[in-house]
Amino acid sequence: MACPLPLERGVPTQSITTREAMKKNTRKTLLALLMILGGVGFLIIKGISDTGVYYRTVAEVLAEPKLPQQRSVRVSGNVLPGSIDYDQQNLLLSFRVRDMEQEDKTMQVRYQGVRPDAFKEEAEVILEGRFDRTGQTFVAQTLLAKCPSKYESEVQQQ
Amino acid sequence: MNMVTLGSLSQVAAFTAALLAMLLLLLGLARNDLRFIESGRRALAGVALFTSMAAFALLRLFLTDTFQVEYVASYSDRALPLFYKATSFWAGQKGSLLFWAWVLSLYIVLVVFNTRHETRRRNTPYIYLVLASIVGFFLLLLNTVSSPFALLPFTPPDGQGLNPMLQNPGMIFHPPTLFLGYIGFTIPFAYAVAAMISGRLDPDWLRKTRRWNILSWIFLTIGIILGGQWAYVELGWGGFWAWDPVENASFIPWLVSTAFIHTAIIQERRNIMRVWNMTLIVLTFLTCIFGTYLVRSGVLQSVHDFGATGLGGYFLAFMLVTGIGSLILIAESYSQLRTEHSLESLLSRESTFLFNNVILLAIAFSTLFGTVFPLISEMVTGRKLTVGEPFFNQVNTPLFLLLLLLTGLCPLIGWRRASISNLKKNFLLPSSLALAGGLVLFVLGVREFSPLAAFSLATFVSATILLEFAAGARARKRLTGENLLLALPRVLWKLRRRYGGYVVHLGMVLMVIGITGATAFKQEKEATLQQGQAMTIGDYRLRYTGFRSFQDRNRTVYAATLGVTKNGLPAGEMTTERRYYINAKQPTTEVSLRISALEDLYLTMPMIGKNNQITIRAAINPLLVWGWIGGGLMVLGGIMAIIPSRRRRTP
Numbered sequence: 001m002a003c004p005l006p007l008e009r010g011v012p013t014q015s016i017t018t019r020e021a022m023k024k025n026t027r028k029t030l031l032a033l034l035m036i037l038g039g040v041g042f043l044i045i046k047g048i049s050d051t052g053v054y055y056r057t058v059a060e061v062l063a064e065p066k067l068p069q070q071r072s073v074r075v076s077g078n079v080l081p082g083s084i085d086y087d088q089q090n091l092l093l094s095f096r097v098r099d100m101e102q103e104d105k106t107m108q109v110r111y112q113g114v115r116p117d118a119f120k121e122e123a124e125v126i127l128e129g130r131f132d133r134t135g136q137t138f139v140a141q142t143l144l145a146k147c148p149s150k151y152e153s154e155v156q157q158q
Numbered sequence: 159m160n161m162v163t164l165g166s167l168s169q170v171a172a173f174t175a176a177l178l179a180m181l182l183l184l185l186g187l188a189r190n191d192l193r194f195i196e197s198g199r200r201a202l203a204g205v206a207l208f209t210s211m212a213a214f215a216l217l218r219l220f221l222t223d224t225f226q227v228e229y230v231a232s233y234s235d236r237a238l239p240l241f242y243k244a245t246s247f248w249a250g251q252k253g254s255l256l257f258w259a260w261v262l263s264l265y266i267v268l269v270v271f272n273t274r275h276e277t278r279r280r281n282t283p284y285i286y287l288v289l290a291s292i293v294g295f296f297l298l299l300l301n302t303v304s305s306p307f308a309l310l311p312f313t314p315p316d317g318q319g320l321n322p323m324l325q326n327p328g329m330i331f332h333p334p335t336l337f338l339g340y341i342g343f344t345i346p347f348a349y350a351v352a353a354m355i356s357g358r359l360d361p362d363w364l365r366k367t368r369r370w371n372i373l374s375w376i377f378l379t380i381g382i383i384l385g386g387q388w389a390y391v392e393l394g395w396g397g398f399w400a401w402d403p404v405e406n407a408s409f410i411p412w413l414v415s416t417a418f419i420h421t422a423i424i425q426e427r428r429n430i431m432r433v434w435n436m437t438l439i440v441l442t443f444l445t446c447i448f449g450t451y452l453v454r455s456g457v458l459q460s461v462h463d464f465g466a467t468g469l470g471g472y473f474l475a476f477m478l479v480t481g482i483g484s485l486i487l488i489a490e491s492y493s494q495l496r497t498e499h500s501l502e503s504l505l506s507r508e509s510t511f512l513f514n515n516v517i518l519l520a521i522a523f524s525t526l527f528g529t530v531f532p533l534i535s536e537m538v539t540g541r542k543l544t545v546g547e548p549f550f551n552q553v554n555t556p557l558f559l560l561l562l563l564l565t566g567l568c569p570l571i572g573w574r575r576a577s578i579s580n581l582k583k584n585f586l587l588p589s590s591l592a593l594a595g596g597l598v599l600f601v602l603g604v605r606e607f608s609p610l611a612a613f614s615l616a617t618f619v620s621a622t623i624l625l626e627f628a629a630g631a632r633a634r635k636r637l638t639g640e641n642l643l644l645a646l647p648r649v650l651w652k653l654r655r656r657y658g659g660y661v662v663h664l665g666m667v668l669m670v671i672g673i674t675g676a677t678a679f680k681q682e683k684e685a686t687l688q689q690g691q692a693m694t695i696g697d698y699r700l701r702y703t704g705f706r707s708f709q710d711r712n713r714t715v716y717a718a719t720l721g722v723t724k725n726g727l728p729a730g731e732m733t734t735e736r737r738y739y740i741n742a743k744q745p746t747t748e749v750s751l752r753i754s755a756l757e758d759l760y761l762t763m764p765m766i767g768k769n770n771q772i773t774i775r776a777a778i779n780p781l782l783v784w785g786w787i788g789g790g791l792m793v794l795g796g797i798m799a800i801i802p803s804r805r806r807r808t809p
Contacts, residue, residue: 025503025504028504029504029509029512032504032513033512033513033516036513036516036517036520037516037520040520040523040524040557043524043552043553043556043557044524044527044553046552047524047528047545047549047552047553048531048543048545048549050548050549050552051545051546051548051549051552052543052544052545052549053543053544053545053546054541054542054543054544055532055541055542055543055544074544088686088765088767088771088773089686090686091684091685091686091773113684114684114764114765114773114775115764115765116764117744117745117764118744
């Protein structure tokens, strides 16, 4: 099967017919490659339209609530102080999230799962999900809480 | 001597030596004088000496708790175990940059030594020159914007400590092996560029760098797998790969270099695809640099990134210069590189290699595209649209399946032109096995397309490889009269370059099995328990039996113990912990794992409430252990393929 061939260096003489056959082959190969590339392009575009998620601020979501009813969006904001209600037995977390700039814009969030360690009042959270049927409560599929410190820590001046 | 002075001075000396090397090499080339080239070689050895001294100095500073050094104060503290003080060396941006320059300079010494009889060749001085400029770039950054020896205006009483998540044995091996891989590709890149500048375009450069390529690929593979393993056992979210930007940054060069290793074989055997290979090695090197750029630029959010470090611009400029320079070189040598030969048939082993390349690059492209997509979409449309894990899984799964199919087809198809009848004969057994495997799974209740296809193809590929092993053993038996059990290991060893490749493929098959099992059939459950209460997941019942807390070095530990029964039979105890490190704001979870050939039981405790009421997150990951074994096999096969034979160097 895989018999080792001698390495070929120079250009061997070829008859006209094989050269034509090669041209045909090159065309076939190119066609196959184009089909693959087309397929990949299709996969990528379909991937984006199926799974792409819009980033929104809380204020933007409240201004245009249609989008988060149709598909998942990612929303970032801060946890409104005094709004956290966590039922550890049933792992149900509900709270209000506030827009990072417009402080009067808030929305109710429900999340089923474990409360993350960094989840505190005023913590920045990133939610991914959509509105429930009432259009009043945002149901988060994922909840990321960000601690303020960066990976690269800075030594505090004393 | 003061280690700070030693370190800073060594860095300066190393940079000077690199500049000197470049100057001497340029002079030697201009005057065609070998004596200058020889001096340039010595200057390159000097670079290695000085970077080693700088690395030694930084290590000493960590071990002696010299917190006046900003870098040490940021990544270590007194309570840190000695072991992790040493690994803090590469915990941050500055130290990892020094580590990079140090390893590269050691690699260069190896090249300088290996080429000691080849200094008269036209391309050799150019290899040195390219290497000197690249190491010079890193040393320039170390000396100007990113010195690990920078001092604070005061001496803090203690350091800030190492991120608890980095306090894991993974820290010893995962970053350095990745770096060793990334850096290693610099050498073949330098050979390729030197070949183009000097016009020595014969496949010599490919042969000389084959071991460098495969070795770097091995390191990259180890690094990626250890990263996955680390995430799995330490981070506690139950997964091993999240398509995080920095994970992708290591995966993209892996894909491109894998493609390169395959078509390099074609060029060696048939002397075709020369332009293609030049392009691929340039791309491999560029994607390696791109990875370091992503980590250091702060343009994307990731668990790995170092925040905005101000180095992004330098790496971007470096990438642009290298990219455009290489492009010009390839364009200029195009007429000499292109070959009259082409593929003789669409049905040939060469063409399976070509298609494998296209698929690998397609995966690399979609991964790159998905990684930078949020940036592109914001620039183009002004709206922030992002893609995550589902995108990568949806786009890449069919491509991976296609790749797996090609892996199986390749050994069945002969070189140059395969005959249909021959193909039919070779095909029969593996494809019937694959169909049978798929049918069994279907009967067992697996209905989704992807896992069905993955397992069937895995069967198909394993069958073709094992048949190939058997054919080799039989051929040796005919030749030597040995029995088959003896002939098999001997033929594998004798033709290890070829069979090493097949072992890598077998490893990949196992990895596919592990990943498919753990993603398609994963079970997860969360529950809050009082002492004495139990939860069930799959065949397991977990009863919360004990809780304790204790002080341990630099952390306070809370540990919950659960008694496990499987199908009603006792199956031991598992203990999972939450740890509060003194210097960290966040507690960490300590995973408890019960591994078996069929499935992993994975426990974490994301929360402790009043009266020691605990929340347990349990997961069952079927078959995952085979993924790790497969990873080991891939590395083993790679090593097999580069072990030199005793008598003569394999070309």
